[in-house]
Amino acid sequence: MEVKKLFLRKEFKLLTLLLISMLIASASAAVYYSLNMTSTITTATNDVYFIIGADASTAGVSIFNNNKSATLTSLKAYANMTMSYDNPIRVRNNNAGTSFNVRLRPVSRTGNAQYFVFINFTLQTSTKISLNYTSNGATWTDPSTTGWATVSPSTDYAIVVQTKANATAPSGQTASIEIAIDVQQ
Amino acid sequence: MADPAILPEFFALLSVDIFLLLSLLTCLLDDRLPKAVPYIYQIAALIGFGHLLVSKDFLLIFGDYMRFWYNFFLLIVALANIVAVNVYLAVEKKLWALAKAWAGAVTFPVTVISVFFVSNYSFLQGAEFPLLLLQIGLVVSAIVMGVSISLFLSPDLLSKFRRRKEVTQWK
Numbered sequence: 001m002e003v004k005k006l007f008l009r010k011e012f013k014l015l016t017l018l019l020i021s022m023l024i025a026s027a028s029a030a031v032y033y034s035l036n037m038t039s040t041i042t043t044a045t046n047d048v049y050f051i052i053g054a055d056a057s058t059a060g061v062s063i064f065n066n067n068k069s070a071t072l073t074s075l076k077a078y079a080n081m082t083m084s085y086d087n088p089i090r091v092r093n094n095n096a097g098t099s100f101n102v103r104l105r106p107v108s109r110t111g112n113a114q115y116f117v118f119i120n121f122t123l124q125t126s127t128k129i130s131l132n133y134t135s136n137g138a139t140w141t142d143p144s145t146t147g148w149a150t151v152s153p154s155t156d157y158a159i160v161v162q163t164k165a166n167a168t169a170p171s172g173q174t175a176s177i178e179i180a181i182d183v184q185q
Numbered sequence: 186m187a188d189p190a191i192l193p194e195f196f197a198l199l200s201v202d203i204f205l206l207l208s209l210l211t212c213l214l215d216d217r218l219p220k221a222v223p224y225i226y227q228i229a230a231l232i233g234f235g236h237l238l239v240s241k242d243f244l245l246i247f248g249d250y251m252r253f254w255y256n257f258f259l260l261i262v263a264l265a266n267i268v269a270v271n272v273y274l275a276v277e278k279k280l281w282a283l284a285k286a287w288a289g290a291v292t293f294p295v296t297v298i299s300v301f302f303v304s305n306y307s308f309l310q311g312a313e314f315p316l317l318l319l320q321i322g323l324v325v326s327a328i329v330m331g332v333s334i335s336l337f338l339s340p341d342l343l344s345k346f347r348r349r350k351e352v353t354q355w356k
Contacts, residue, residue: 013215017227020227025205028237
């Protein structure tokens with residue numbers, strides 16, 4: 001009986017409501033805070049992209065996907081001769097005020113190792129970074145991802161491609177190499 | 186567009202707090218109001234909390250505009266309940282002193298706070314709707330809805346009010 005009276009007392013009701021109110025208010029504030037922390041992501045144009053170099057036609061360069069992808073389909077590797085394409089494609093930092101760090105990363109490679117000696121890609125930044133694919137005549141040695149190099153504002157840099165085929169390589173043998181350029185924002 | 190300092194869901198949070206405030210105040214006045222009212226307001230606050238919790242998953246589906254309006258509606262309902270209690274105390278219970286105290290201590294401050302946050306939100310959003318119209322609309326909507334809730338809960342309220350007016354005229 002006494003317990004029932006206690007439950008009916010105004011103080012008890014008020015205390016119960018107050019505790020529940022505090023619980024609801026804090027939980028709601030926590031949910032709102034978590035909403036406030038939700039990130040808003042806006043699409044933007046990339047500052048670093050490919051542009052055509054002076055030797056583009058010789059190397060068969062095509063740039064697509066808003067300058068974010070490129071293919072070089074006419075590169076030649078001559079038997080026992082080093083062929084160098086000095087300016088087939090360039091990497092441009094179009095941002096007028098910010099430098100970015102870039103690196104070269106190997107993605108995939110196909111082609112018979114016995115016909116090639118090396119295929120190199122070098123980005124001509126002040127600190128040069130290269131991906132050197134070498135062959136001992138039997139197997140390829142794939143490079144690992146390069147270190148970071150800086151691309152200055154409103155500047156572009158050539159990617160030099162060097163190739164060399166084996167002395168006994170017949171014509172018509174192909175190798176296909178895919179590399180990526182990572183940009184650090 | 187500038188990033189808004191407050192999200193539209195802030196109005197839902199404000200509504201939850203208003204319902205909780207109402208719950209506690211009506212509990213204090215439980216001898217003058219129906220016994221169930223504080224608990225109804227607790228349930229309303231819980232519904233607001235549930236709304237906040239669910240709306241978290243629909244942020245991308247509903248745009249800013251839609252989110253603003255459904256949260257704003259919840260705020261209007263909360264404000265209307267404050268006005269409704271005020272009208273109930275004044276007209277149904279004839280507790281003029283208490284009604285005036287309620288108006289000064291609860292209705293007016295809460296309405297001013299709500300108008301402040303809505304104005305702030307609309308200003309930061311680039312005022313897609315006329316600012317003054319929104320503020321007046323908010324106050325008018327809250328009053329109209331409050332009176333409507335009072336009339337809905339006590340249909341004889343209007344006749345009592347008319348009778349008092351006639352008595353005053355005869356005097």
